[in-house]
Amino acid sequence: MTTIDLDATKFEAEKLFQRKRLIGFGIPAVIAVYFVYIFFAFDLPGLAGRANMENAVTLASDSWSHKVHVTRDNRSGEITYAVEGERKGRYPEGQRPDWVTGDDAIIIDLGREHIVRYLPDNRTEIEIPGFQLIEAQAEGRTVTTNLPDDLPDWISASDRRVGITTPEGRITLTGARTEVFNYFPGWELFWFTLDSPYYGQSLATILFGDQIDPARGNITGAISDWWNNAMWRHKDVAWAIGETILMAFLGTMGAAIIALPLGFLAAKRFSPFMLVRAATRRLFDFVRGVDALIWTVVLARAFGPGPLTGALAILITDTGTFGKIFSEALENVDQKQIEGVASTGAKPLQRYRFGVIPQIVPVLLAQILYFLESNTRSATIIGAITGGGIGLMLTQAIQTQKDWEEVAYYIVLIIAMVMFMDWFSGWLRGKLIGRKD
Amino acid sequence: MADISLSGAPQNVDGIQASYMAQVQRRRLYGGLTLLIFVVLMVSGFNVADDRNAGGFWDGLHQIGDYPADVLSEAWEKRADLPALIAKYFPALVETINIAAVSTLIGAIGGLFLSLLGTRGLAKWPRLIPLFRRISDIMRAVPEIVIALVLIFVLGGGPVPAMIAIAIHTAGALAKMFSEVSENTDLKAVEGLASTGATWSQRMLLGVLPQVAPNYVSYTLLRFEINIRASAILGFVGAGGLGYELRNSMAWGPGRFDEAAAIFILLFGTIVFFDQVSSRYRNRLTEGQGQ
Known part of the structure; x- marks a missing residue:
């Protein structure tokens, strides 16, 4: 080898190095520039202003705790006790939480010496350690208090509304009513609502103890009361999850059934007519390109909201995806097996059945099962748009902006559902076509 | 044949045929039953829906x-x-694409780390492999809409909640696909680097990434296609971009259908365009590897 040759090689190598160096620094630089552009395009500096940290705090604390409202209607003088302030969580007549005492003057002990007293004539006294005794009088539409002008930031007061937030609970006073919110950890009434005879009973009592409700056996009664729990709606939630899985199942399987014959039409080997082939492929591209969102919108107009609409939207979109995958699998089948079957005198349909299908079944099943799992997630999202399944319940719970513990419950259920479907489809794949590893 | 005669049992053609036919019949029965159950499920499921x-x-x-x-x-x-x-709606389209692109980038970077930390042989802390795998499983299982809706409540509407939501899901999904690839990497390069005293990040950057880069990029492009659709859908629940405009124009109803049509056209064109571009590049990447 001469020196000239070596120089040329060295030059080549240097050029290669330089190019690599350029790529090595260039790509991260481009990405960094893009992030800077996004930083301003998405207005991240302004995000801090728009973000509502109070919402975040409510969300974080409400999702694992509940509050009990003690409300005095200042017109009628009636006092109600209700979990989360909901009618379904109201304590039955004559019952109240054990931290409330007194008859003429209702004494509410919020804990750690925070005490609220509902006195006759719509007067209220609030004792907070380290602060003066607050006295308030509700009259018509106004509230008069003895609060000083200089208020700490946990008290907001005007002549219409006074709000006091303490670590032990919250108190709001308006002319029309006086409310105390006492917070407790846990998801209250998750098993039984207050009107159920099983409320407050331990599991052992229900299983082995004496009959609680004379009309029903303990276990059947407890299950039925839990299932029909009006606060947590276990029955509706179970139905909603069923609907979501149903959407994914119907959509995926329906798409596979439709896409298989169409896949033959789109595969070069099985479809001699160029025009048919091209038309089928364009059809696949079209239904895939329109996307589930638009199909959902269009189908919801025809079928109304519900699981069927979601199932059909998944079906139509995935027909395109499956058609593409199936036709690619069909192009790659081994001709030898088909020839072998043909040599026994098999007719075309038999050739497909015994020569082609066995070859593509593993690919087909693997894809279908993978999509079944992925469509469970899509069905949750489509459900939120088209109004069906657990997706709808989640959006509704978030939009009401108060039942954060229900939101947390639904999120847990959704994640569990998707992980179950993931596990299930993997298990089924292992059973049907053998494990990959 | 040798096996059969070795097993010792007297075999004649009739016996073999009979047992074969019995086997076939049983298989057909099971196949038929499975099909029947499947059809019943489909029909009843359809009726319930x-x-x-x-x-x-x-x-x-x-x-x-x-x-x-x-x-x-x-x-x-x-x-x-x-x-x-x-x-008029082109800026909204740009926003949708931006959401998808940023979340794919962030998700790919996150997925890269999760997969490297969760792969046997490559992990920095081998004891924490199950932890990183569970993290990516959970990130993958959360549908984008869950995170998006919660973040919209806290951060207000706009592209950022959608971006974070899609990025989280993408990181989980890509971590799984990436770790399938990185499980098959040749560890010789890593060992060679380790013998020169290279740190973990140097080993990953110089020993693993060059091997897996084509597949990683290919999966990331595939994910980008999926994320464009996802970002359009999330817009529909209030996260900005084209989906948001679509919902607004649909809420107007007749009289504004021309706006809905314009958005349909934009969305359809974008999805088809990026599908074509990315599938072309993906083919090139995976073919290039075979050579």
């Missing part, structure tokens, strides 16, 4: 064309305005 839907399937079937026809006819009447409308 039909029952719980607001409108019935058979009543709605002939109305499928009505809405697209309305939209198309109105768009056709106002076809002169269409270019202007497309220009």
Whole structure:
């Protein structure tokens, strides 16, 4: 080898190095520039202003705790006790939480010496350690208090509304009513609502103890009361999850059934007519390109909201995806097996059945099962748009902006559902076509 | 043949045929039963879905064309305005694409770390492999809409909640696909680097990434296609971009169908365009590896 040759090689190598160096620094630089552009395009500096940290705090604390409202209607003088302030969580007549005492003057002990007293004539006294005794009088539409002008930031007061937030609970006073919110950890009434005879009973009592409700056996009664729990709606939630899985199942399987014959039409080997082939492929591209969102919108107009609409939207979109995958699998089948079957005198349909299908079944099943799992997630999202399944319940719970513990419950259920479907489809794949590893 | 004669049992053709036929029959029975169960599930599932839907399937079937026809006819009447409308909604389209691109990038970076930390042989802390795998499983299982809706409540509407939501899901999904690739990497390069005293990040950057980069990029491109669709859908629940505009224009109803049509066209064109571009590059990447 001469020196000239070596120089040329060295030059080549240097050029290669330089190019690599350029790529090595260039790509991260481009990405960094893009992030800077996004930083301003998405207005991240302004995000801090728009973000509502109070919402975040409510969300974080409400999702694992509940509050009990003690409300005095200042017109009628009636006092109600209700979990989360909901009618379904109201304590039955004559019952109240054990931290409330007194008859003429209702004494509410919020804990750690925070005490609220509902006195006759719509007067209220609030004792907070380290602060003066607050006295308030509700009259018509106004509230008069003895609060000083200089208020700490946990008290907001005007002549219409006074709000006091303490670590032990919250108190709001308006002319029309006086409310105390006492917070407790846990998801209250998750098993039984207050009107159920099983409320407050331990599991052992229900299983082995004496009959609680004379009309029903303990276990059947407890299950039925839990299932029909009006606060947590276990029955509706179970139905909603069923609907979501149903959407994914119907959509995926329906798409596979439709896409298989169409896949033959789109595969070069099985479809001699160029025009048919091209038309089928364009059809696949079209239904895939329109996307589930638009199909959902269009189908919801025809079928109304519900699981069927979601199932059909998944079906139509995935027909395109499956058609593409199936036709690619069909192009790659081994001709030898088909020839072998043909040599026994098999007719075309038999050739497909015994020569082609066995070859593509593993690919087909693997894809279908993978999509079944992925469509469970899509069905949750489509459900939120088209109004069906657990997706709808989640959006509704978030939009009401108060039942954060229900939101947390639904999120847990959704994640569990998707992980179950993931596990299930993997298990089924292992059973049907053998494990990959 | 040798096996059969070795097993010792007296075998004649009739016996073999009979047992073969019995086997075939049993297989057919099982196959038939599976098919039957499947058909029953499909039919009953369809009936349940039909029952719980607001409108019935058979009543709605002939109305499928009505809405697209309305939209198309109105768009056709106002076809002169269409270019202007497309220009009007182009910024929203850019936002949708940006959401998808940023979340894919962030998700890919996150997925890269999760996969490297969760792969046997490559992990920095081998004891924490199960932890990182569970993290990516959970990130993958959370549908984007869950995180998006919660973040919209806290951060207000706009592209950022969608971006974070899609990025989280993408990181989980890519971590799984990446670790399938990185499990098959040749560890010789890593060991060679380790012998020179390279740190973990140097080993990963110089020993692993060059091996897996084509597959990683290919998966990331595939994910980008999926994320464009996802970001359009999330817009529909209030996260900005084209989906948000679509919901608004649909809420207006007739009279504004030309706007809906413009958005449909933009969305369809974008999805098809990016599908084609990314599938071309993906083919090139995976073919290039074979050579």
